[in-house]
Every structure is written in C-alpha cells, then in structure tokens.
Amino acid sequence: MVISLGIEGYGYLLSVGIIDDNKVLINKSKYFESPDYQDYYPYFIATHHRKNVLPLIRQCLTESNLQYQDIDIICFSNAVVMRMLAQMWNKPIVVVNHAYAHIKASEFYSKVENCVVVYLCGKFSQIMVKKDDKYKIIGSSLDISIEEAYLKMSKYLKFYDKEEYLGATIEELSKKGTDLILLPYMINGFYFYLSGTLCSLQNLINNASIKIEDICLSFQEAVLSIIVEITEKxxxxxxxxxxxIIGQISENKRLQDMMTSMAKDNCSVVFEFNKNYSIDSGVMIALSGLQQYKKYGPTKWSESGIVEK
Structure with missing residues (x-):
C-alpha cells in the first residue's frame, strides 16, 4: 500500500489530491479569480498558489484522517514549494508530466484500451494514438487551440464561467440559437486552423442585427465539428x-453528443468519457506519479528543478 500526495498548480487552478494505491481519499481545489475575470496574471497566480497550497494540503490531510508521516510519496509537476515540503517531510518525490498525467488518469479510470486520445487542454489541441505504451501525436491545431478559441470567444462576448467549465455559457446560449451561420475553417489531414474562424466571429459580433445566441450556435458547431471530423479520421x-476526450471542453454536452453519434456510425465504436479525471486535479497527478513510482522509482533531486522556457 502506497499513499500518494499529488499537487496540481497549472494555470488558475490549485488542487491537492491523495490516493491510497488506486483509491481516491480526497481531492480539493481552489481557483484564482483574475481582477477582470478574463486574463491570466502570472505574478498574482503565483502569489495565490503560494498563499493557499500549504493550508489546502493541511485541509486534505485533516479530512482524510492522515498525518504527514502517512504520506509515502509527493508528486507534482515541477513546483519549488513541493521540493521544499518533501525535504521537510523527508519524502521521495515524483515529477510528473502534466499532459501525461491527464491521459493516464483518464485512461485508468475510464478503462479504455484501444483508444484515440483527444487532448484539449490549454494551448494544446492534439489527437494522439497509443502504441507500445507511448502516445504519438498525429494531429493538432496549427495556430489557436480549441480551449483558446473558447477563451477568446468568451472575452469577445464578456462571459466568465466562474463556477462552470470553460464554455458553459456559450453552450447554454447556443441551445437558444435558431439561425446557423456557416463559418470558415481549414483542415489539412489531421491538422487544422482556427484564426480565420475567430476573425469571422468578430465581424458577426460587431453586427448588431445578429443575435448572440446565433453567434454562439455558429461558433460551437464550427469548432466542435473540426474535432469530431479529425477524430473520426x-x-x-x-x-x-x-x-x-481530455480537458474542460470534454464536459460540453454538445461535443459528447456529436462524438457519440459519430462513434455509433462507425462500426459501433465505444465513446468513453470521465468527467472527474479529464480535467485538472491533484488526483490525476497523484495517480500518474504513483504509477511512475512503481515502475521507475522516485525522481532524482538533480532532475526535479524548474525548467525555464
């Protein structure tokens, strides 16, 4: 039995998760709210995470009836404070790749085996296939990712999905749309471009005669159709x-319906979706780190520093 503590500090989300082998003991998150509810501010996000990470860890330990002595490994994706904590507690560390943690956690809890991974996180919109326990990227966005497109669209329309997943407001308004406006987009094999789509959207938004609901409907149908088409290929x-499907956009009900319909049309292909582990969380880091620890052992201290980019 190995108890793994995972810390996620990607973007505005701070999350701590603890698992006992493959059993989730607790997962708690705290979000940074930007001053204008739109943009990311690295300095303020870092300050928020530094201020809240130790209280959040303490809360998780208390609610799961554990002491720090019970933790066997500390898993994270290159966070200085966790190196300090591991030294204080004298615990081995495991540095986890953020994208890999997303995939392994979703794969484990969804019980998929022969799957196409649709990775829609942050600045990445990638299509991957698994081969020899490795993931090969066979397609992606060449300019703006799907999540970035939703963020830009939300900013154009002054939406902020504070409590919901990214694009929740756009999805709700799209249900009320009645007039589908065709928007340009470009697909080349397994690769695609979205900059032209967003430029056209700006022109629509500036046109007062077009309803916001129709704009949301047209935007959503365009960007989700791209992902479904490339996934099918x-x-x-x-x-x-x-x-x-991995990422916040995986919670979009319209995307789920489109993928499910496409899957049924292609030799009864099974569509797998797991809400709890497809988005950022401390649990996904803890689980991926635990699997990595069992297979390769702890990460060397010399290999666990911050890598500047």
Whole structure:
C-alpha cells in the first residue's frame, strides 16, 4: 500500500489530491479569480498558489484522517514549494508530466484500451494514438487551440464561467440559437486552423442585427465539428474502437453528443468519457506519479528543478 500526495498548480487552478494505491481519499481545489475575470496574471497566480497550497494540503490531510508521516510519496509537476515540503517531510518525490498525467488518469479510470486520445487542454489541441505504451501525436491545431478559441470567444462576448467549465455559457446560449451561420475553417489531414474562424466571429459580433445566441450556435458547431471530423479520421486510420476526450471542453454536452453519434456510425465504436479525471486535479497527478513510482522509482533531486522556457 502506497499513499500518494499529488499537487496540481497549472494555470488558475490549485488542487491537492491523495490516493491510497488506486483509491481516491480526497481531492480539493481552489481557483484564482483574475481582477477582470478574463486574463491570466502570472505574478498574482503565483502569489495565490503560494498563499493557499500549504493550508489546502493541511485541509486534505485533516479530512482524510492522515498525518504527514502517512504520506509515502509527493508528486507534482515541477513546483519549488513541493521540493521544499518533501525535504521537510523527508519524502521521495515524483515529477510528473502534466499532459501525461491527464491521459493516464483518464485512461485508468475510464478503462479504455484501444483508444484515440483527444487532448484539449490549454494551448494544446492534439489527437494522439497509443502504441507500445507511448502516445504519438498525429494531429493538432496549427495556430489557436480549441480551449483558446473558447477563451477568446468568451472575452469577445464578456462571459466568465466562474463556477462552470470553460464554455458553459456559450453552450447554454447556443441551445437558444435558431439561425446557423456557416463559418470558415481549414483542415489539412489531421491538422487544422482556427484564426480565420475567430476573425469571422468578430465581424458577426460587431453586427448588431445578429443575435448572440446565433453567434454562439455558429461558433460551437464550427469548432466542435473540426474535432469530431479529425477524430473520426484518426480512429479509422488507427483502427481504434474507443475515444477518450481530455480537458474542460470534454464536459460540453454538445461535443459528447456529436462524438457519440459519430462513434455509433462507425462500426459501433465505444465513446468513453470521465468527467472527474479529464480535467485538472491533484488526483490525476497523484495517480500518474504513483504509477511512475512503481515502475521507475522516485525522481532524482538533480532532475526535479524548474525548467525555464
């Protein structure tokens, strides 16, 4: 039995999760709220995370009836404070790749085997296939990611999904849309571009005669159709029979419906979706770190520093 503590501090989210082998003991999150509810401010986010990470860890330990002595490993993706904590507690550390943690956690809890991974996180919109326990990127956005497109769209319309997943307001308004406006987008094999789509959207938003609901409907149908089309190509090319969507956009009900419909039309392909582990969380770091620890052991201190980019 190995108890793993995972800390996630990616973007505005701070999350701590503790697992006992494969059993989730607790997962707590705290969000940074930007002053104008739109942009990221690295300095303020860092200050928020530094201020809240130790109280959040303390809260998780208390609510799961654990002491710090009970923790066997500390897992994170390159966070200085966690190196300090590991030294104070004299615990081994495991440095986890953020994207890999997303995939492994979703894969583990969804029980998928032969799947196409649709990775829609932050600045990345990538289509991957698994081969020899490794993931090969076979397609992606070449300019603006799907999540960035939703962020830009929300900013254009002055929306902020404070409590919901990214794009929740756009999805709700799109249900009330009645007039679908065709928007330009470009697909080249497994790769695509969205800059032209967003430029066209700006022109629509500036047109007072077009309803916001119709703009949201047109935007959502365009960007989600791209992902579904490329996923279908990848699935047929890789002869996969499952689809795994990762990221906040995976909570979009319209995307789930489109993927499910496409899957049924292609040899009864199974669509897998797991809300709890497809988004950022401390649990996904703890689980991925635990699997890595069992296979390769702890990360060397000399290999766990911050890498400047």
């Amino acid at each position: 990848a699935m047929l090319d890789a002869q996969a029979n499952q689809i795994l």
